[in-house]
Amino acid sequence: MDFLSLFVKDFIIQLQSPTLGFLIGGMVIAALGSQLVIPESICTIIVFMLLTKIGLTGGIAIRNSNLTEMVLPVIFAATVGILVVFIARYTLAKLPKVKTVDAIATGGLFGAVSGSTMAAALTLLEEQKIGYEAWAGALYPFMDIPALVTAIVVANIYLNQKKRSKAAAVNSQEQPSTRQEYRDQQQGDSKVKIWPIIEESLQGPALSAMLLGLALGILTKPESVYESFYDPAFRGLLSILMLVMGMEAWSRIGELRKVAQWYVVYSVVAPFLHGLIAFGLGMIAHYTMNFSLGGVVVLAVIASSSSDISGPPTLRAGIPSANPSAYIGASTAVGTPIAIGLCIPFFIGLAQALGG
Amino acid sequence: MDFLSLFVKDFIIQLQSPTLGFLIGGMVIAALGSQLVIPESICTIIVFMLLTKIGLTGGIAIRNSNLTEMVLPVIFAATVGILVVFIARYTLAKLPKVKTVDAIATGGLFGAVSGSTMAAALTLLEEQKIGYEAWAGALYPFMDIPALVTAIVVANIYLNQKKRSKAAAVNSQEQPSTRQEYRDQQQGDSKVKIWPIIEESLQGPALSAMLLGLALGILTKPESVYESFYDPAFRGLLSILMLVMGMEAWSRIGELRKVAQWYVVYSVVAPFLHGLIAFGLGMIAHYTMNFSLGGVVVLAVIASSSSDISGPPTLRAGIPSANPSAYIGASTAVGTPIAIGLCIPFFIGLAQALGG
Amino acid sequence: MDFLSLFVKDFIIQLQSPTLGFLIGGMVIAALGSQLVIPESICTIIVFMLLTKIGLTGGIAIRNSNLTEMVLPVIFAATVGILVVFIARYTLAKLPKVKTVDAIATGGLFGAVSGSTMAAALTLLEEQKIGYEAWAGALYPFMDIPALVTAIVVANIYLNQKKRSKAAAVNSQEQPSTRQEYRDQQQGDSKVKIWPIIEESLQGPALSAMLLGLALGILTKPESVYESFYDPAFRGLLSILMLVMGMEAWSRIGELRKVAQWYVVYSVVAPFLHGLIAFGLGMIAHYTMNFSLGGVVVLAVIASSSSDISGPPTLRAGIPSANPSAYIGASTAVGTPIAIGLCIPFFIGLAQALGG
16 A cells, blocks of 8 residues: 555645646636637747757757767667657557547657656665666656657658548549559558658657757757756746646547546556566666666666656647647656656666666 | 925835836837837736736745634735725726726725835834734735735626616617616616626636636645746736836826826825725734734735736736726826835834834 | 967857857758748747847946946947948948848947957956956947947938839839939938938837837836846847747848858958957047056957847847848858957057057
């Protein structure tokens, strides 16, 4: 019962955090019929600033990292981030009545990283005197950004295929052909079309801003504007966006009535699954490159965690058709408490068992 | 003459404050034909942020208060805040040619509280070694928010009655009826209609944002976004809004030509009247609950004070048809210097006379 | 080769500064076909805040200055600021294929002042133990603001003359007249029309905001909002605007293909020329008013410097038809490295030669 009380305690702390507080606040005032409106131009600039900040954070971290030392963990972090999206695409999305874009967006959030979950793990490792590399925390952006980019690209590929298979269906009624021919044609088309869709995703406002921030963080010295502007404004701007997303989520919460249980199952299982994959890859780095066991735990925990900060604004701008009630609900209401309350002690225990 | 020189000195300090400085600046550039325009979407988000901040401030203060200890002063503070609006509704609004919405908005501002006036009183009490409860300053939101909510609701009820009496006048010409019948019908209607209007007022953007902030301040822990975002941005955003309100006020200043003297009379009398009512209620708490005499002075001073900070943005959004030249002019140009320069020494003297 | 390596080093530092970094970032994402859009209402408020801040900075500096002591250097600073615009108007603008508005805007930027160039000079003077008046740094706004105001007014006069000479050309075809008559008429008209154009320029959003800030800085006490809002937000807001200007500049960079060499020549020669004029005027103040040789160097360096901060947002709003690739390219990519790397040591050497 200790686990459960920890879980409940963390769940309540999550509910009281400004991020979730403003989200629920938005849902409540929408439910009460408030006429509050945040102008669209304001949402646009807020999303721009949030994503630029996320990119800058990653870029500055990368510039200050010694990449040669980190190479294998970095590759594994990016691999896990991308893999998590595909896992959601081929598990959660296949469950009955779950909408594919909602599942991909949820996968994106679970692939992205929660800074506060990672901070909790680092604190615990120090308390337990388990050593880890000083740069382990800098693995963050290498998992976060690939996961979000992958989610947006995969969602756009899916939406494009759907659109063209609809168009093809209309065509096929006009000019009847065998089913086999049609499938071949569609596969041929979809192969041809993947690169333009990736390009288009990268040119979209969400990924443009994030990758611009990343490039500026790596190539220039934006610390002065980062510290005086983008970083201090981040949480406040996020609170406004969470309010907007709460109001949007309220109008779409009904869509979840028949599928909520699948999101709960996914949100309980996914943190362990993702963490175990990362733990396994981390052990490879442990045996080949002498990556510390504490570092392996950090890698596993950031894989377990799901983003409550960088994810929502990115996905709102990048996959506007996905339902925020689904992905934010799954991530912040279930995934984060599981990751903090259960996965952190689990992976620390696993490392101690293997190390001792 | 000492009183007059104090008044003039404080008047000049008020004129130099950013709040009034930007307001007058807006009037001057409007008078000079400037083509400066602040986009409407910017005004919307500024008002949202200011009102959310006002609500958060109140909510956090309430969460950190020991309400059982404060119960009677809290009830009295709210009572005075509400009462002040009704006093303006049935005195200032009845004066010849004074517009009713302008009078109600002015009452709202005089019911709301000025933080700097309260701070001046607390400083003086300390200098004179008059004891007061540590939580006396936390009475602020309990008078501020009820006054502003009441003003918006009362104004909406008035505007609604006016609209429906116009409609009724049109109807009565078509289907003649005795005057008595018409009055009965209207009264019946207005009774029926008050709750929907209150609901509608609360759903409006101004009160939605303020009450959302209040609820989040009480129920969640928004301190991190409050301290990093809403609080530091407050005065700067207010300065932009004051500029806009100055430009708006300039175009409507002509409306005041024939009624300005009534606003001056009101602004001189009201601070003393409101302060005395609060002083009297405070003395009840002094005799029944052992509320300190210093606390009674604080209650009287916040009742004397009129808001230059929380009021203008709230009323601009909540009672858009009211003339800002009227309510801001009355409050900041006359009411605040009177409250600081005359009411504070008066109520401290009164407390010393009663206590000695 | 030492000069060249200093120049190259400073050029790279410039490229890594957030100002130029975001500008180039904007050009790159525009070139890559990004669909990122910053809403126009956001650009409007950013420009308003930047220009208000520039005005406030100047106004506060003027209020805190002892103008009687500074009178001659102040007059010389303003004279140089205005003169620089006219020099560009009658040299750069007359070069083949150079657009007149682009040349005027470039002159405005070179007349305006770079705070970081001035700071570099002050540091070097201290290192070399050359004395200068404590208020020498406060000469900044007296050159900066007149230069930008002059550039906007001169550009508006030019654009107005062009419009009316076009209209006149159409008229003259309809009602034939001698060339002499037409010229007389045009000159008469342009004389009559200068004051309305100056008035119109001052009423435009750019100069309204800047002069409002200036007046509020001089007449009121806006330090609280300046320090909590306008100053800390400045560099961040500027970074967003530079991104927008980079995207705008990209679409117009082709215009520069045939004239880029003239901008390079101007940007190399102008810092020395402007600095020498200011140095000469400074020497007059040295002999008549005992203005220190260190102060003369400061005056010369701020004349050499070109604005990378106050200039771009002012000119974008004040001369929207000017090409930002031209004026920002000339100023930040060539002018600033020349001013820092070559002019500062040159004028310090000159002062030492004259003083020794």
